[in-house]
Amino acid sequence: MIIEKVLNNNVLLTKNEKGKEMIVMGRGISFNKSIGDPVDEHKIDKVFMLHEHEFTAKLAELLNNIPxxxxxxxxxxxxxxxxxxxxxxxxxxxxxxxxxxxxxxxxxxxxxxxxxxxxxxxxxxxxxxxxxxxxxxxxxxxxxxxxxxxxxxxxxxxxxxxxxxxSTEMTSTLKMTEMVHSILNIVTYHYGIVLDESTLSYSRFITHLQYFSMRVLHKEVHETGEDFLYSQIKKTYVKAFECVSKINDFLEKTYDVSLSKDEYVYLTIHIQRVTERNSME
Structure with a gap:
């Protein structure tokens, strides 16, 4: 391997035998070295072989500006x-x-x-x-x-x-996106409103849905059995809870999974917040 660029005394840019760019890290690996010098492979501690040139360039640029x-x-x-x-x-x-x-x-x-x-x-x-x-x-x-x-x-x-x-397959990412889109549609039709995408409540809701959908696809169920909080949420936020019940029906039919009480609670609270914010606008 030949040094393509010295980033600092401990980091350099090189290529492997197939011509793929790599960022190599090691104590003193670049000290007193220049472009074209061979890489001392005994000093290599970590190799970042990134698949996209643009990403490699971004990491190299970042390393030029941080300790x-x-x-x-x-x-x-x-x-x-x-x-x-x-x-x-x-x-x-x-x-x-x-x-x-x-x-x-x-x-x-x-x-x-x-x-x-x-x-x-x-x-x-x-x-x-x-x-x-x-x-x-x-x-x-x-x-x-x-x-x-x-x-x-x-x-x-x-x-x-x-x-x-x-690191998951693209199909999982697409399924996650489809699930989030479907849940948003259920909320929109249940309330008969268009959600305001500029609000913090909407941003939090989307983030929650993204991670929630990933857990569903990975079959990760979280349940603490807090019946009291579940009962209180059901009584307090009736319409939002009904909306979550529709989401649960959709998930059972489409993905063969049911919401835990914890997810009922959190989805209900998020839907209540995001729809409350909409009604105030």
Whole structure:
């Protein structure tokens, strides 16, 4: 392998024997090296062989503008996640999560705290991924001495969830999109309204539906059996609960799955919020 571009002392751009671009990381692998020099393969710690040239270029550009320690942190997080989840996360996470952590650290240094509006749901529905998010905070603190809060653990969790979703087949993604579209149609016809896509409530609702549809397709059922909350929601938000019952009927007929009481509660609350917001406009 020959060096195509030196990004910094520890990261370089090269190509494999098939001419595919690779970003190679290793301590001192580029030190005192120039374009055209052979790559010291004994120093290689991590190889990013990305399928799209555009994506490789974006990661290379990012690495030119951030400390190497941020990528190393993400590398440690991804390794830990792969071991804990027994899977291989999409390479896309090296770009998205490194970028996110860089800005999170910048915000923390400026005393800017960003609230995660979906933290409660993230903790509830993605327990394994959230535990990895908390471990990620420990990795960041141990490496940089910067302490981030649970809100950031929630954001990291979503990056991990997305990276798992990216690694699935395209057919699953299409099914997920179809399911979200069908549920939105059920809500629209049940209420006889057009949802306002510019609202925060709508954005939260769509995000919830995306992750919910992924769980349905993966046959992941979450149930804590909180009968009291289920009963209260059913009494309080009658129309929204009826809408969720229609969604449940659709899921049973189309995907052979039934909503858990937890999902009844969360979908009802989201539908109540998004339709309430519409009626106020």
């Amino acid at each position: 190497l320690s941020h990528l190393e942190i993400v590398n440690d997080i991804v390794k830990h996640a792969n071991e804990k989840l027994g899977t291989e996360l999409s390479d896309n996470i090296y770009l998205s999560l490194t970028d996110h952590i860089t800005f999170a650290i910048e915000r923390a240094n400026k005393g800017i705290l960003l609230k995660n509006a979906m933290l409660f749901e993230i903790k509830r529905f993605y327990k394994r991924e959230f535990s990895i998010g908390l471990d990620a905070l420990k990795i960041i603190e141990d490496t940089l001495g910067i302490k981030l809060g649970e809100d950031e653990a929630g954001f990291i969790t979503l990056h991990i969830v997305n990276a798992r979703m990216d």
